[in-house]
Amino acid sequence: xxxxxxxxxxxxxxxxxxxxxxxxxxxxxxxxxxxxxxxxxxxxxxxxxxxxxxxxxxxxxxxxxxxxxxxxxxxxxxxxxxxxxxxxxxxxxxxxxxxxxxxxxxxxxxxxxxxxxxxxxxxxxxxxxxxxxxxxxxxxxxxxxxxxxxxxxxxxxxxxxxxxxxxxxxxxxxxxxxxxxxxxxxxxxxxxxxxxxxxxxxxxxxxxxxxxxxxxxxxxxxxxxxxxxxxxxxxxxxxxxxxxxxxxxxxxxxxxxxxxxxxxxxxxxxxxxxxxxxxxxxxxxxxxxxxxxxxxxxxxxxxxxxxxxxxxxxxxxxxxxxxxxxxxxxxxxxxxxxxxxxxxxxxxxxxxxxxxxxxxxxxxxxxxxxxxxxxxxxxxxxxxxxxxxxxxxxxxxxxxxxxxxxxxxxxxxxxxxxxxxxxxxxxxxxxxx
Amino acid sequence: xxxxxxxxxxxxxxxxxxxxxxxxxxxxxxxxxxxxxxxxxxxxxxxxxxxxxxxxxxxxxxxxxxxxxxxxxxxxxxxxxxxxxxxxxxxxxxxxxxxxxxxxxxxxxxxxxxxxxxxxxxxxxxxxxxxxxxxxxxxxxxxxxxxxxxxxxxxxxxxxxxxxxxxxxxxxxxxxxxxxxxxxxxxxxxxxxxxxxxxxxxxxxxxxxxxxxxxxxxxxxxxxxxxxxxxxxxxxxxxxxxxxxxxxxxxxxxxxxxxxxxxxxxxxxxxxxxxxxxxxxxxxxxxxxxxxxxxxxxxxxxxxxxxxxxxxxxxxxxxxxxxxxxxxxxxxxxxxxxxxxxxxxxxxxxxxxxxxxxxxxxxxxxxxxxxxxxxxxxxxxxxxxxxxxxxxxxxxxxxxxxxxxxxxxxxxxxxxxxxxxxxxxxxxxxxxx
Numbered sequence: 048x049x050x051x052x053x054x055x056x057x058x059x060x061x062x063x064x065x066x067x068x069x070x071x072x073x074x075x076x077x078x079x080x081x082x083x084x085x086x087x088x089x090x091x092x093x094x095x096x097x098x099x100x101x102x103x104x105x106x107x108x109x110x111x112x113x114x115x116x117x118x119x120x121x122x123x124x125x126x127x128x129x130x131x132x133x134x135x136x137x138x139x140x141x142x143x144x145x146x147x148x149x150x151x152x153x154x155x156x157x158x159x160x161x162x163x164x165x166x167x168x169x170x171x172x173x174x175x176x177x178x179x180x181x182x183x184x185x186x187x188x189x190x191x192x193x194x195x196x197x198x199x200x201x202x203x204x205x206x207x208x209x210x211x212x213x214x215x216x217x218x219x220x221x222x223x224x225x226x227x228x229x230x231x232x233x234x235x236x237x238x239x240x241x242x243x244x245x246x247x248x249x250x251x252x253x254x255x256x257x258x259x260x261x262x263x264x265x266x267x268x269x270x271x272x273x274x275x276x277x278x279x280x281x282x283x284x285x286x287x288x289x290x291x292x293x294x295x296x297x298x299x300x301x302x303x304x305x306x307x308x309x310x311x312x313x314x315x316x317x318x319x320x321x322x323x324x325x326x327x328x329x330x331x332x333x334x335x336x337x338x339x340x341x342x343x344x345x346x347x348x349x350x351x352x353x354x355x356x357x358x359x360x361x362x363x364x365x366x367x368x369x370x371x372x373x374x375x376x377x378x379x380x381x382x383x384x385x386x387x388x389x390x391x392x393x394x395x396x397x398x399x400x401x402x403x404x405x406x407x408x409x410x411x412x413x414x415x416x417x418x419x420x421x422x423x424x425x426x427x428x429x430x431x432x433x434x435x436x437x438x439x440x441x442x443x444x445x446x447x448x449x450x451x452x453x454x455x456x457x458x459x460x461x462x463x464x465x466x467x468x469x470x471x472x473x474x475x476x477x478x479x480x
Numbered sequence: 481x482x483x484x485x486x487x488x489x490x491x492x493x494x495x496x497x498x499x500x501x502x503x504x505x506x507x508x509x510x511x512x513x514x515x516x517x518x519x520x521x522x523x524x525x526x527x528x529x530x531x532x533x534x535x536x537x538x539x540x541x542x543x544x545x546x547x548x549x550x551x552x553x554x555x556x557x558x559x560x561x562x563x564x565x566x567x568x569x570x571x572x573x574x575x576x577x578x579x580x581x582x583x584x585x586x587x588x589x590x591x592x593x594x595x596x597x598x599x600x601x602x603x604x605x606x607x608x609x610x611x612x613x614x615x616x617x618x619x620x621x622x623x624x625x626x627x628x629x630x631x632x633x634x635x636x637x638x639x640x641x642x643x644x645x646x647x648x649x650x651x652x653x654x655x656x657x658x659x660x661x662x663x664x665x666x667x668x669x670x671x672x673x674x675x676x677x678x679x680x681x682x683x684x685x686x687x688x689x690x691x692x693x694x695x696x697x698x699x700x701x702x703x704x705x706x707x708x709x710x711x712x713x714x715x716x717x718x719x720x721x722x723x724x725x726x727x728x729x730x731x732x733x734x735x736x737x738x739x740x741x742x743x744x745x746x747x748x749x750x751x752x753x754x755x756x757x758x759x760x761x762x763x764x765x766x767x768x769x770x771x772x773x774x775x776x777x778x779x780x781x782x783x784x785x786x787x788x789x790x791x792x793x794x795x796x797x798x799x800x801x802x803x804x805x806x807x808x809x810x811x812x813x814x815x816x817x818x819x820x821x822x823x824x825x826x827x828x829x830x831x832x833x834x835x836x837x838x839x840x841x842x843x844x845x846x847x848x849x850x851x852x853x854x855x856x857x858x859x860x861x862x863x864x865x866x867x868x869x870x871x872x873x874x875x876x877x878x879x880x881x882x883x884x885x886x887x888x889x890x891x892x893x894x895x896x897x898x899x900x901x902x903x904x905x906x907x908x909x910x911x912x913x
Contacts (some may be wrong), residue, residue: 233636305830306695
């Protein structure tokens with residue numbers, strides 16, 4: 048099979064709704080897990096979800112090797128992530144063939160296809176460890192200005208991808224409510240315990256680790272891309288008042304660990320191959336990349352061409368039948384570091400990544416204010432509230448506010464690779480101390 | 481059964497070597513997991529390890545409820561940790577009865593007892609998330625002086641237990657080698673990639689989470705002690721030069737995530753009941769505890785009376801047949817926050833703890849230099865190397881250096897609760913970028 052076949056624009060599927068303008072055309076084929084029977088692997092296609100287990104039972108995927116089929120029988124995608132890049136690509140090709148127009152599997156459509164609106168999605172994988180990077184340079188700059196007006200970017204920023212470890216247990220899949228946390232905040236009268244009054248979102252790209260490395264073995268930059276199985280969207284909810292009081296000297300903790308939201312569909316690295324782009328151009332006064340972060344191929348095509356959006360819907364807007372309102376439009380070209388550079392840095396000291404580990408990019412903002420990836424930036428730290436079409440003002444999030452992150456790749460005359468939604472609604476923190 | 485029976489000094493076991501002066505007398509009964517058959521639960525007793533699965537097969541633990549027996553059949557201790565505090569206590573009583581002098585199980589000694597020297601220990605549990613606190617106030621002060629001479633303790637320190645999330649994947653059990661990490665360090669000529677030249681240890685108490693909480697539900701202070709299943713020792717290896725360059729603004733990452741070492745035996749919370757003590761007295765000029773961190777019972781007996789030690793053995797010392805040399809003696813009374821306060825703080829914002837999550841206390845140092853919990857403190861940041869009995873000097877750790885943490889509780893005329901060892905040897909970082 049021509050390995051580029053799965054990226055051809057003219058290819059069509061027999062599944063209804065899978066046109067090239069939809070989020071999930073034949074060229075996308077993101078994987079997810081239904082929250083039933085302990086977890087069931089599905090593939091988004093058009094308006095439907097392919098039941099992979101049914102496809103295995105119907106022997107539609109018999110060309111796959113035994114261990115590849117086995118990985119798809121699992122209750123989550125960790126075994127799929129543990130496969131090497133070649134095996135994941137063979138699975139993509141097999142799914143593509145199965146769903147391509149003309150395949151005899153179409154006659155089993157009623158057994159193979161599920162209506163995703165009738166099912167809940169689960170987390171796509173068991174997340175061993177979660178790491179949050181800080182690679183959106185405009186966010187780092189704009190958020191840094193609020194804390195350190197004279198020195199927004201710390202000296203290390205341009206030398207290495209900065210990151211910290213986050214909480215894996217509290218990562219929930221899109222659609223789960225987000226409970227406003229209680230915590231200590233600093234006031235003019237001293238620290239006080241209260242529900243956070245400065246709840247914020249952060250627009251981030253999620254990166255799912257592939258096979259990973261043994262403890263002590265670094266993954267060099269030129270192999271790093273093989274170890275990212277796929278991508279998604281990540282909302283790194285932040286309680287700015289809790290974070291501001293707690294974060295020195297050891298970094299964010301309870302300002303973040305009350306909840307994070309990840310999108311349910313894993314957009315495979317293979318689906319994004321046509322949407323690779325060059326890494327961010329480094330201005331002349333920025334330091335040269337060190338050798339271990341410098342690779343011609345990664346500089347030429349290690350970046351990603353993904354459009355990002357954030358929208359908000361308040362309870363008032365929903366009561367009045369108003370649609371969600373777009374807050375920001377950003378793009379992955381604003382990442383200072385490529386995914387491969389982030390992963391190479393992560394393993395540089397020998398830290399082991401395991402299949403299903405989740406990395407997030409850090410907030411991705413544009414240089415101007417049209418693409419602020421957080422309210423912190425949009426409202427200049429809360430002092431300049433924004434006004435929504437409903438007339439409501441927001442400095443930070445109110446209970447009932449729902450934030451939805453979306454993303455897509457598209458070229459004129461081409462097809463669209465949609466990411467689906469990463470959605471969460473703030474609910475009131477009930478009855479804590 | 482008298483619930484205090486398991487703490488009586490005169491009680492004796494039929495197992496050889498289990499005298500009250502040994503680390504593992506009948507009153508201790510720590511749980512661990514052998515690294516074989518996928519993991520096998522054992523209990524340390526004297527010079528032996530009780531094979532719990534054998535005890536179940538021999539129907540020596542038939543008084544336990546079915547789900548309690550089931551938890552002991554598992555390949556790790558996560559199911560045991562998930563039990564409520566009453567069930568864990570019933571298991572303790574059953575094990576105590578089984579191993580007490582006069583029990584008929586003694587006749588099956590050869591089937592029940594294993595020689596731990598012939599077996600490797602595994603990690604006692606699957607660690608979902610790992611959190612590192614900063615509750616050793618003298619360490620926070622002494623390390624803080626090195627970074628911020630005028631302002632060693634940041635303003636938040638006395639108001640809440642500070643913590644950050646660490647890396648779970650790279651936590652290894654005692655005895656595993658520790659690979660010196662490569663990383664970026666800052667030099668007078670700018671940042672450089674090299675193996676860390678400032679490798680350090682950190683003496684910490686490990687706390688293993690019990691049943692935990694659902695996301696969004698805080699565990700109040702008065703229930704927090706039920707959610708700590710047991711304790712151990714933790715070496716939070718640190719690459720000070722990597723850490724110093726990377727840690728702002730988001731905290732430690734690669735300065736820590738290359739490896740951590742935990743001791744294999746879980747000293748149960750029940751075994752430590754007689755060694756509870758009052759919380760650290762708060763000086764008059766320290767702020768009063770907020771209500772959610774203030775509980776009469778916790779202040780009276782939420783602390784722990786554990787002696788801590790660090791020793792070093794270099795390859796030169798081993799070559800010359802010299803014994804390991806003690807570097808520090810410290811004590812858990814130097815923790816500014818009790819374990820219950822740390823756990824209550826951790827869940828305050830609704831962050832969910834899961835059975836097997838690991839919390840570490842932060843480095844526990846004495847106010848003076850006899851009990852420095854790290855070389856950073858002992859050598860004033862590396863400028864005043866210490867001299868070992870072999871004549872060797874150490875500012876930071878060399879390849880081949882082995883650090884061992886030990887701990888015990890003991891009262892005059894009483895018995896000893898030993899923690900076993902938390903041991904790791906630095907090995908050379910091979911062939912990275």
